[in-house]
Amino acid sequence: MNTSARHLTMESPLGLLAVSAVEAGVAYVHMGVEEVKDAWGPEEATPVLEAAVDQLEAYFAGELKEFDLPLAAQGTDFQHRVWDELCRIPYGETVSYMEVAERIGDRKAVRAVGLANGRNPIAIVVPCHRVIGANGKLTGYAGGLWRKERLLSLERGEPALFA
Incomplete structure (x- = not known):
């Protein structure tokens, strides 16, 4: 488990989502969430997660066309x-x-x-x-x-x- 990871869950038109972030930014958007996983860290609001949830809600409402979030995806x-x-x-x-x-x-x-x-x-x-x-x-x-x-x-x- 990444000890610096935190997450928030949110209802969406796609079902329950969980957004995970580390200090550097958003690391994951989990879709079809049925249970919280330890790897996402504790459910705890951070400025990055609150901004991500706000922007996702605005996107789903048709009010946001481009996200402006720090991203921290792991990949090659x-x-x-x-x-x-x-x-x-x-x-x-x-x-x-x-x-x-x-x-x-x-x-x-x-x-x-x-x-x-x-x-x-x-x-x-x-x-x-x-x-x-x-x-x-x-x-x-x-x-x-x-x-x-x-x-x-x-x-x-x-x-x-x-x-």
Whole structure:
């Protein structure tokens, strides 16, 4: 267990979420939370966690299009390159895994991009839901394809589908 980690839980249109942070920033957004895990540290408000919950609530209300939070995800240099690129995908838009690979300068890394996308620990904040298959279809999402569809519906301005 990371002794500096703290977390807060919140209700969302996607179910219960838990947001974990360390001193440096948000480290994880846990979806489909049914039980609190020790690895998330104690449930305790910190300025970073309070800001994350506030911004997630504003996002779900359709009032926030870009997160402004310090991030502290653990990953390889390559994963961080992919996650940084995901943050550049504009709200309401989607791109393919190939497009992400091209944007990071390695067209041959499309499968590695898919793996890095799937290992994104800060879903929603780092918008991996905006990456779709080359054929325009939704592909894997760690939180479940129904959550990915709801997030994209919200960003397309279809709140009825999001509720």
